[in-house]
Amino acid sequence: MSESIISGPRVAVVTGASRGAGKGIALALGESGATVYVTGRSRQSSDSPYGGTIAETAALVDEAGGKGVAVAVDHSDDEAVAELFARIGHDHGRLDILVNNAAQVVNAPPPGRFWEQPLEAADLITVGLRSHYVASFHAAPLLIANGRGLIVNTGHYGAVAYHVGPAYGAQKAGSDKMAADMAKELRPHNVAAVSVWMGGLDTERVRAHFAALPAEARPTSRRESPQFTGRVIAALYASDDLMRLSGRALIGAELGAHLGITDIDGGAPLSLRYTLGGPPELHPSLY
Template structure:
């Protein structure tokens, strides 16, 4: 399987100021892609974890691609429509959409869902509805391209408890959304999948672990945010892209299937047997 997209290509990665979105955007840009990166952060002080869309775009440029930072509030449907209208004006097509934008409550207190801030439910707006809106506007551009891919960033929280019911509903909903969009898009050779990421080495994760007592900090290697981007690039180029369309896929297992490793050459481990998972990859192919 090829590890990169052949020929010029255009991608949109939402929620790419930092974390998973930033890593995915950088990995997609490295082979020379034009990557539109969206988010609300234009200043590092906009988030306690730093990072801006402009910084991400600059890193893509340095890596050999073309990064285009577009400030978008993904709760604003008109702003999202204008983003894809711009892509259409610039290129008339789109290869890949990665839906990663999410409104996550910072420093939510531990406890049962009714004891947490009600705005935890905002994740169902920016994180689920926003995926639908972005896909709605992206679909005509993907179809015009003659081959396309929509990826919703997923997690084991779709089937196991993680951060509470709003998070679980968002992840399970994103899986189902990809499955149903795949059915509508299949006649146009456009795929839609959800890719479950493992524990990521992100700014948020580092800050969280640094605040824990030394004895409580987890050990072991975490996935780089770029790993999922490398997997997405290889999936787009893969011969069996349409066979995998509609599936929720564990990134570590998909990476092994496609022959993709992390940036340090290691192979991330699937957490299927500790956290649950979707149907196994080999069953989805045969």
């Protein structure tokens, strides 16, 4: 296994980590002993119908064996994002891993086609695509200073298959291409960028949705824990395959199998490549 050129605990940032995927990823990185900066807007459980706060996630990172640092950040505020990374630069002078997961999702949108839903659904492209770019912009110098680094955009099969709606698909497809292009420019500095596609997750939002369904309509299939993606990210960073895989959109279940990573229950999530599609091959100009 390769190690960060600078010794000491890894330093990571997970955006949008009050709950859901970001919370699970932060917890898993904490299990690897990392110092994890946990960002989000939720300071009180009442800030979201699904509960969760950045302080709660940071405390779970501590319990897992890492060091959690809760930082309230609205990722639509470029100045606040710049201040976050300036603080990390001051405290550590470097960064190992950035996980771009922040997203602004309209809570419980009514059923219907995109023109029948609130226009705010398009905010996912601002906080969820543009915010990934802004965070990566500020993180890049710190990752380069580390001598080894990784940017991860949390992705989904919605990049190639219909899921939720056009704004969601555009955000996920854009995140994949953004990672590929950033990887091209970061490669000379030994910094990788990838998109990791998550499967159906067991999150607070999903549980609430299922609980509202009639008992006979509730899915019973196994779902990925949010921690699984974090375990995969930690293993990828430590892997000798890091730069070889840079630039790619990677299905988390397949990457986990390649790296020998299992979910928290010891099981192996299944790839949905043959039902929902897989990432396209990179154009030669991106290698």
